[in-house]
Amino acid sequence: xxxxxxxxxxxxxxxxxxxxxxxxxxxxxxxxxxxxxxxxxxxxxxxxxxxxxxxxxxxxxxxxxxxxxxxxxxxxxxxxxxxxxxxxxxxxxxxxxxxxxx
Numbered sequence: 001x002x003x004x005x006x007x008x009x010x011x012x013x014x015x016x017x018x019x020x021x022x023x024x025x026x027x028x029x030x031x032x033x034x035x036x037x038x039x040x041x042x043x044x045x046x047x048x049x050x051x052x053x054x055x056x057x058x059x060x061x062x063x064x065x066x067x068x069x070x071x072x073x074x075x076x077x078x079x080x081x082x083x084x085x086x087x088x089x090x091x092x093x094x095x096x097x098x099x100x101x102x
Contacts, residue, residue: 040065042084046092054083 036058044050055066056079063075065083075082085093 040079040083042080042088044084044088044092046089050088052083052088054087 038056039053040056041051041053052068054068056075057064057066057072059072063079064072065075065079066072067083067087073082073086
């Protein structure tokens with residue numbers, strides 16, 4: 001009987017570990033409907049009224065965010081930061097010399 005309960009405990013522990021490893025680990029990603037997918041929101045540094053929400057996904061061990069045109073970019077400094085610098089504030093940063101570090 002002890003062997004059976006030990007196997008059950010090991011199976012339960014393995015299932016919990018698998019669930020923990022599949023859980024999104026980025027602080028700025030909201031849980032989506034499918035495993036490895038979610039949503040992220042970003043607000044412009046230059047105009048607080050400019051805000052966007054976009055999908056994120058886990059691919060090949062790293063996170064990517066999708067720009068409104070459909071392009072997926074790897075997240076650097078967090079997916080919200082990537083969305084902000086590559087979409088919301090892209091032209092302001094080009095003209096002002098990139099006031100915020102990436």
